[in-house]
Amino acid sequence: xxxxxxxxxxxxxxxxxxxxxxxxxxxxxxxxxxxxxxxxxxxxxxxxxxxxxxxxxxxxxxxxxxxxxxxxxxxxxxxxxxxxxxxxxxxxxxxxxxxxxxxxxxxxxxxxxxxxxxxxxxxxxxxxxxxxxxxxxxxxxxxxxxxxxxxxxxxxxxxxxxxxxxxxxxxxxxxxxxxxxxxxxxxxxxxxxxxxxxxxxxxxxxxxxxxxxxxxxxxxxxxxxxxxxxxxxxxxxxxxxxxxxxxxxxxxxxxxxxxxxxxxxxxxxxxxxxxxxxxxxxxxxxxxxxxxxxxxxxxxxxxxxxxxxxxxxxxxxxxxxxxxxxxxxxxxxxxxxxxxxxxxxxxxxxxxxxxxxxxxxxxxxxxxxxxxxxxxxxxxxxxxxxxxxxxxxxxxxxxxxxxxxxxxxxxxxxxxxxxxxxxxxxxxxxxxxxxxxxxxxxxxxxxxxxxx
Numbered sequence: 001x002x003x004x005x006x007x008x009x010x011x012x013x014x015x016x017x018x019x020x021x022x023x024x025x026x027x028x029x030x031x032x033x034x035x036x037x038x039x040x041x042x043x044x045x046x047x048x049x050x051x052x053x054x055x056x057x058x059x060x061x062x063x064x065x066x067x068x069x070x071x072x073x074x075x076x077x078x079x080x081x082x083x084x085x086x087x088x089x090x091x092x093x094x095x096x097x098x099x100x101x102x103x104x105x106x107x108x109x110x111x112x113x114x115x116x117x118x119x120x121x122x123x124x125x126x127x128x129x130x131x132x133x134x135x136x137x138x139x140x141x142x143x144x145x146x147x148x149x150x151x152x153x154x155x156x157x158x159x160x161x162x163x164x165x166x167x168x169x170x171x172x173x174x175x176x177x178x179x180x181x182x183x184x185x186x187x188x189x190x191x192x193x194x195x196x197x198x199x200x201x202x203x204x205x206x207x208x209x210x211x212x213x214x215x216x217x218x219x220x221x222x223x224x225x226x227x228x229x230x231x232x233x234x235x236x237x238x239x240x241x242x243x244x245x246x247x248x249x250x251x252x253x254x255x256x257x258x259x260x261x262x263x264x265x266x267x268x269x270x271x272x273x274x275x276x277x278x279x280x281x282x283x284x285x286x287x288x289x290x291x292x293x294x295x296x297x298x299x300x301x302x303x304x305x306x307x308x309x310x311x312x313x314x315x316x317x318x319x320x321x322x323x324x325x326x327x328x329x330x331x332x333x334x335x336x337x338x339x340x341x342x343x344x345x346x347x348x349x350x351x352x353x354x355x356x357x358x359x360x361x362x363x364x365x366x367x368x369x370x371x372x373x374x375x376x377x378x379x380x381x382x383x384x385x386x387x388x389x390x391x392x393x394x395x396x397x398x399x400x401x402x403x404x405x406x407x408x409x410x411x412x413x414x415x416x417x418x419x420x421x422x423x424x425x426x427x428x429x430x431x432x433x434x435x436x437x438x439x440x441x442x443x444x445x446x447x448x449x450x451x452x
Contacts, residue, residue, distance in 0.1 A: 001028060002045050002053050010055070012039040014065065015095045016410070017102050019083050019441025020054075023077045030055055033149075034074060034086045066091035076149045079158050082439035093118040093435060094428035096443040100433050108415035111420060116432045119292050124438030127286045129202050129268075131163040132213075132252045133171060135178075136193040137185045142178050144171055144198060152188065162439060166236055167200040167207055171234050174198060174210075177226055186215045188248070196245055198253045201277060202236075203268045204287055211238040211257065215246055221256050227260060239263045241279050254278060270294070272320045273350050281342070282315050286436050293407065293434045293444055294322050298379065298407045298449040300430075301327075307377040310360045310401075312368070312392070317343030319356070319382060319407075324355045331376075333358045333365045350433045363392040370399045378403040387413030390420055397424035397451070404449040409436070411445050418447065426451050 002008060002025060005117050012035045021035030021057040023043075029052040032043055040062045041057035058073040060067075066088050074080075079085040084092050096118050104110050121127065133144035136154040145156040160168050178195065186193040199211040212227060219242050231237040239262040244255030255280045265276040266281065270291060277283050284290035297319070301307065306325045306367075309339075311320035314332035316339045324330045324347075332355060340359040347355050358365050368374055379401050380387055387410065396404065404426065408414035418428050426449040436444045 001026075002030070004045055004048055006045045007058055008045065008055070008155060009045055009061065010041050010043045011063065011370050012037050012041065013099070015400045018100075018101045019095075019311045023194070028053065030396075033083060034076060034079065036064035036067040036086055036091075053452065062234060077146075077155050078323060079284050079439070080161055081146045082148075082162065084441045085161075085439040089124050089438065092124075093120050096435060096441070098211070099441075100431065100443060100445055101213065103411045103415040104418065104428075104431065106415075107412055108418040108422070108428075109385050110415075110418060110428055113428050114430045116430070117445065118288075118433040118435050119296065120435050121289055123288075124163050124435075126165050126168075127288070127438065128162045128167070129164060129204075129284070129287055130199070131160065131284055132197050132199045133160075133169050135185045136195050142175055142183070142185055142195065144175060151331065152172070160330055163200075164202045164235075166202050166206055170196055170200050170208055170210060170230070170234050170237065174212075174226075174230050177229055181222070181226060183226075189214075199243075199279065201266060201279075202267045205278070206236050207238040207266055208234070208236050209239055209241070209266050209277070211241040211253070213242050213243040213245055213252055213254060216244055218244070219247055219260070224260055232260065238264070238265060245277065270318070273325075273346070273352070275316075275318060275346055276342070276349075280338075281323055282339070284436075289434060289436045293436065293446065294319055296432050296434060297405050297407050298323060298326060300432075300446060301378060301403065308375060310366060310376055310379040312366070312379055312381050312388075313383045314343065315339050315382075316356075317346060317357060319380065320355055321347060321350065321352055323380070324352050328354065330355045331358055331369060331374075332356070333360065333362050335359070335361055336351070361397045363389070365401060366392075367395055376401055378405065380405040380407070382407040383413075385410045385413065393417060393420050394424065397421075397426070400451075402451045406449065408447070409442065410447050411443055414445055416448065418449075421449050424451075 010023040012023045020031045045055045145154045145155040184193040188197045197437040199207040199214040232412045241262040243254045244256040308329040311332045314320045314334045317332045319329045321333035429448045431447045435445045
């Protein structure tokens with residue numbers, strides 16, 4: 001047994017689901033974030049439970065072979081909040097596959113499922129096309145950055161390794177202007193001060209949208225002047241907004257997003273379809289990997305050209321519209337009205353005729369569709385992290401849909417849902433993980449289920 005604040009020597013045996021390393025001290029399990037298999041470490045115990053403890057790295061005595069070369073980096077903050085960046089990239093992909101295998105077997109209770117190697121990224125850095133950084137004051141200077149693990153304390157980095165290079169350039173230039181102008185920074189405890197967050201969205205044409213989020217009831221001329229100076233210094237800025245957020249909340253964007261200058265939207269292209277991106281739009285963070293993810297999912301359909309497909313949880317219809325280029329007909333079901341409206345608008349702009357947008361809950365609208373006499377061949381699910389509610393899965397089975405393609409950003413809930421589908425007579429034929437977020441322990445998966 002160990003005690004809190006005790007420093008022990010520990011060898012890491014493996015990485016477990018969630019991305020932490022696991023080692024044993026006198027047969028007692030110790031979980032250590034930012035550790036690598038075969039690391040020999042000095043670890044300080046930070047919490048002790050009945051069957052395990054957690055510790056942080058104090059010192060690397062000898063590194064595991066898969067650790068990155070820079071041994072001075074040992075903490076979550078050293079790696080800019082990237083909880084897998086201590087691993088060389090090939091090793092990240094290897095362990096992500098092992099974690100997917102583990103949850104499918106342990107949570108899904110399914111064995112011998114064909115799981116392909118993880119589809120990796122050509123460039124595991126600077127892939128984020130959207131970033132939101134909070135403002136803070138440090139030693140009299142305005143900074144932006146990341147929250148330290150499990151806190152609201154912000155730390156600044158020289159260069160954000162995941163943000164697009166253009167996004168980094170804009171934020172750096174903005175901080176120079178804000179410090180010169182001595183603008184006050186929002187204090188969440190006092191609920192006073194102006195600057196809350198900066199959001200930058202970029203596209204593959206190296207164009208940027210800037211959204212300055214402030215604690216103010218209206219837009220003052222000085223903030224417009226600051227943003228005009230910024231766009232004169234960075235020519236790639238094509239769209240500027242100010243978001244007014246006067247609430248005591250952790251939600252970054254306010255309810256009023258005031259258009260200031262330029263274009264109202266950025267545009268992005270996938271598979272020949274142009275999508276409009278506004279401050280509130282949901283759009284995948286990593287575009288090159290998104291294209292691989294969607295291509296993988298579409299390739300999982302058999303005889304797609306002759307199929308009518310439901311896209312459940314369709315959001316603004318990105319995947320539904322890409323599917324419509326190959327499928328006979330696509331029905332996009334989404335519960336959020338504004339997302340459905342955005343999808344209809346994009347489909348009209350791109351002259352897509354074989355798609356129908358339906359607003360409402362999946363489990364209700366799917367059965368309505370089938371009961372109306374519409375023949376549905378397949379369904380594709382791309383739900384949020386919590387997965388699919390059981391009723392939707394049972395209704396899918398009840399509706400007699402034979403083929404399910406399931407995209408998941410959370411392998412654990414995917415595995416849980418796979419067990420439910422298995423009990424309904426569906427076989428999980430294959431799984432292909434995709435690395436959407438290099439440097440983090442997150443993995444996206446695509447699975448194909450068939451009802452025999």
